[in-house]
Amino acid sequence: MSSTTADSQLTDWREHALKLESEINKVVVGQERPVRLITTAIFARGHVLLEGDVGVGKTTLLRAFTRGIGGGYERIEGTIDLMPNDLVYHTYLGEDGRPHVDAGPLLRCGESLAVFFFNEINRARPQVHSLLLRVMAERTLSAFNKEHYFPHMLVFADRNQVEKEETFDIPSAARDRFMMEIPIAVPSDPDIMESLIFNTRFHNADKLVENVQPDVLHYDKLNSIAVNLQDHVQASPTLRKYALELWLATRHPGQYGVKIDGVDINRLVLAGASPRGMSMMLRAARVNAWLNNRDAVLPEDIHTVFHETVAHRLVFSPVYEMRRTEIARELLSGIVNAVSAP
Amino acid sequence: MKKLFSNAKTPNAPGIPFLTFGLARRLGGLTGFIVMLVALASAPAFAEDGIAVDPRVSVKTIEPQRDVGYSVGDILERTIILEAKKPYVLLETSLPIAGNDKKRRGKGSGVEVRDVKLETTRGIDTTTYTLHLSYQVFTNNIVAKPANLPAEFVKFGGEGKNFQIRIPSWSFRISPLAVYGSVVVERDMSGFRGPLTLDATRHHQLLWVALGILAASLLGLLYVLGTSSWLPRMGGPFARAYRDLKKLPTTPEGLSHGVSRLHQAFNVTAGNSVFDRTAFLSRKPGFAPVGHEIDQFFGLSRTVFFEPTAPHGIDGDAMAWLRKFCRRCRDCERGLK
Numbered sequence A: 001m002s003s004t005t006a007d008s009q010l011t012d013w014r015e016h017a018l019k020l021e022s023e024i025n026k027v028v029v030g031q032e033r034p035v036r037l038i039t040t041a042i043f044a045r046g047h048v049l050l051e052g053d054v055g056v057g058k059t060t061l062l063r064a065f066t067r068g069i070g071g072g073y074e075r076i077e078g079t080i081d082l083m084p085n086d087l088v089y090h091t092y093l094g095e096d097g098r099p100h101v102d103a104g105p106l107l108r109c110g111e112s113l114a115v116f117f118f119n120e121i122n123r124a125r126p127q128v129h130s131l132l133l134r135v136m137a138e139r140t141l142s143a144f145n146k147e148h149y150f151p152h153m154l155v156f157a158d159r160n161q162v163e164k165e166e167t168f169d170i171p172s173a174a175r176d177r178f179m180m181e182i183p184i185a186v187p188s189d190p191d192i193m194e195s196l197i198f199n200t201r202f203h204n205a206d207k208l209v210e211n212v213q214p215d216v217l218h219y220d221k222l223n224s225i226a227v228n229l230q231d232h233v234q235a236s237p238t239l240r241k242y243a244l245e246l247w248l249a250t251r252h253p254g255q256y257g258v259k260i261d262g263v264d265i266n267r268l269v270l271a272g273a274s275p276r277g278m279s280m281m282l283r284a285a286r287v288n289a290w291l292n293n294r295d296a297v298l299p300e301d302i303h304t305v306f307h308e309t310v311a312h313r314l315v316f317s318p319v320y321e322m323r324r325t326e327i328a329r330e331l332l333s334g335i336v337n338a339v340s341a342p
Numbered sequence B: 001m002k003k004l005f006s007n008a009k010t011p012n013a014p015g016i017p018f019l020t021f022g023l024a025r026r027l028g029g030l031t032g033f034i035v036m037l038v039a040l041a042s043a044p045a046f047a048e049d050g051i052a053v054d055p056r057v058s059v060k061t062i063e064p065q066r067d068v069g070y071s072v073g074d075i076l077e078r079t080i081i082l083e084a085k086k087p088y089v090l091l092e093t094s095l096p097i098a099g100n101d102k103k104r105r106g107k108g109s110g111v112e113v114r115d116v117k118l119e120t121t122r123g124i125d126t127t128t129y130t131l132h133l134s135y136q137v138f139t140n141n142i143v144a145k146p147a148n149l150p151a152e153f154v155k156f157g158g159e160g161k162n163f164q165i166r167i168p169s170w171s172f173r174i175s176p177l178a179v180y181g182s183v184v185v186e187r188d189m190s191g192f193r194g195p196l197t198l199d200a201t202r203h204h205q206l207l208w209v210a211l212g213i214l215a216a217s218l219l220g221l222l223y224v225l226g227t228s229s230w231l232p233r234m235g236g237p238f239a240r241a242y243r244d245l246k247k248l249p250t251t252p253e254g255l256s257h258g259v260s261r262l263h264q265a266f267n268v269t270a271g272n273s274v275f276d277r278t279a280f281l282s283r284k285p286g287f288a289p290v291g292h293e294i295d296q297f298f299g300l301s302r303t304v305f306f307e308p309t310a311p312h313g314i315d316g317d318a319m320a321w322l323r324k325f326c327r328r329c330r331d332c333e334r335g336l337k
Helices: A003-027 A032-044 A058-069 A126-138 A190-198 A205-209 A219-232 A237-251 A275-291 A299-313 A324-338 B016-027 B029-041 B201-225 B237-247 B252-270 B277-283 B285-306 B318-333
Strands: A048-052 A072-077 A089-093 A099-103 A113-119 A140-143 A146-149 A154-159 A180-184 A269-271 B057-062 B075-085 B089-091 B101-104 B107-122 B126-137 B145-149 B152-158 B161-167 B170-174
Touching (some): A003 A219, A032 A048, A032 A058, A032 A180, A032 A219, A032 A275, A032 A299, A058 A072, A180 A299, A237 A269, A237 A324, A275 A299, B057 B161, B075 B089, B126 B145, B237 B252, B252 B277, B277 B285, B285 B318
Parallel strands (some): A048 A180
Antiparallel strands (some): A089 A099, A140 A146, B075 B126, B107 B126, B152 B161
């Protein structure tokens, strides 16, 4: 593909991406930043962990995106008795009185699976996490003596950080597979809050999602577009050095003069961001630059995705884990303030 | 002042008392006693302390100028001139001995002979001996104390016999080192005391040297506390950046260094990394007059460091613009609009 054609294609796709964003923002109001971040993750081909309370619109948001990008959408609820095979198949007695085996949520759509939503992932057992993490990393699954591929699949999982009963903490290795952890919060704008209560169009989520224009993107073209996009958007030596400094700062924040009230900064971080994590951060930053019609990554692009791509990867001392969300936010803000570019 | 002590008026009469007592025995009674009193009253040949003056040797003394205000360690000098008729000569073995402190009732007087020098001048009929005696005071007291240079006896010999001459004592007062009791200094204006001044030249020199060092140290301290600047607000981040910018060449490398240097100034001024105008102005509203230029600067930085093809909107020489912008930031930093 020639350079001009690729540029033109990327320009077209940017318009599609922005169109998708505007479509989503029509039905999920007050969530512009999560919408932008999910769009970024879609084009960076990264899995997303959603964090938020119940009833804030996570499922509606994902269904809206699924409608916009096309392809298959599957969902499973995380429960304490969920087993890995429940994702692959389920058995039942048919009307004919004989046992039947049907494909589970992972296999039901085949290769056209575009979005797999794992609701309340932290309620599922570690065995389930294990299967899912393999599928996320390799996008393949061995079942029924056959290798199944999910080349277009993105996993969206959500967890409720408040409830701790009957939950299993997601290990750091599992968290690291997710490109982003995006907080979904209740909109703070009083007008939007009032609208969410009184506007009848928000009462029926199915009808609401139908307002999104279907197939704004073509899910089966996203992989190739993502590759072109990553090749197209450049990172200068200064920016590379800056990203490297940020990475080092996540590992040794004390050496960069970062301070957090009530926290011994030198004992806080057990493990900083992983190489995979920093790679995902830069992929997301490139997509952000592209969405902002730029051909090069700027520090602002990194800042836009820094918290969401790095915070969930950090491993803190157990004594600080209970305040993880608050400390991670302060730590990463401190790092951005401490590291200069150039 | 010279004090002369002369005994020339007194005739030698060593045998007079004995003659007088002899006559009294012969005359007997009251008459003899009256004769004795008349004889005593008309005997000027006796010295004050009862030693007769000898016509063979005349004694003159030159005493110290003042007789008060001496203290321990002070040296007093007196000169004795002895004029002896020939053939009488001074026996030098009779001279005072240096280091000798005359004792009275077994107790030292505290005035010690320090040095003895003798000069001899021979004339036709007489020989003049000039004796230089110096004494050192080795005593003190908490109040003024009377003391004296002791009487000395020197011997002469001639015509087969010896005789001795008394050099009279000389009284003076030893002053205390510290004032005892309540003294009003203004009333203690004794002309004899004399000003007691010490040579303070070296101390003055040391004082000036110390003052010089102190002044230099204070200036150095001022410079350090002023973050390497001589005047308030002189050493601000933008002021220092402007000085550095003036030294940079007008080349792409120079421009890159200049933009980086200015980024440093922004970061130091804000206290954290600065990436856009809004965050910076919220912390430092004093820079609002250059808000538009700050946008242009970040645009230039983007072109230089991140996206070479991006337009920065600066016409002409970017380095010149950067210097001008930095100077304007320096003015804002100093509170000038």
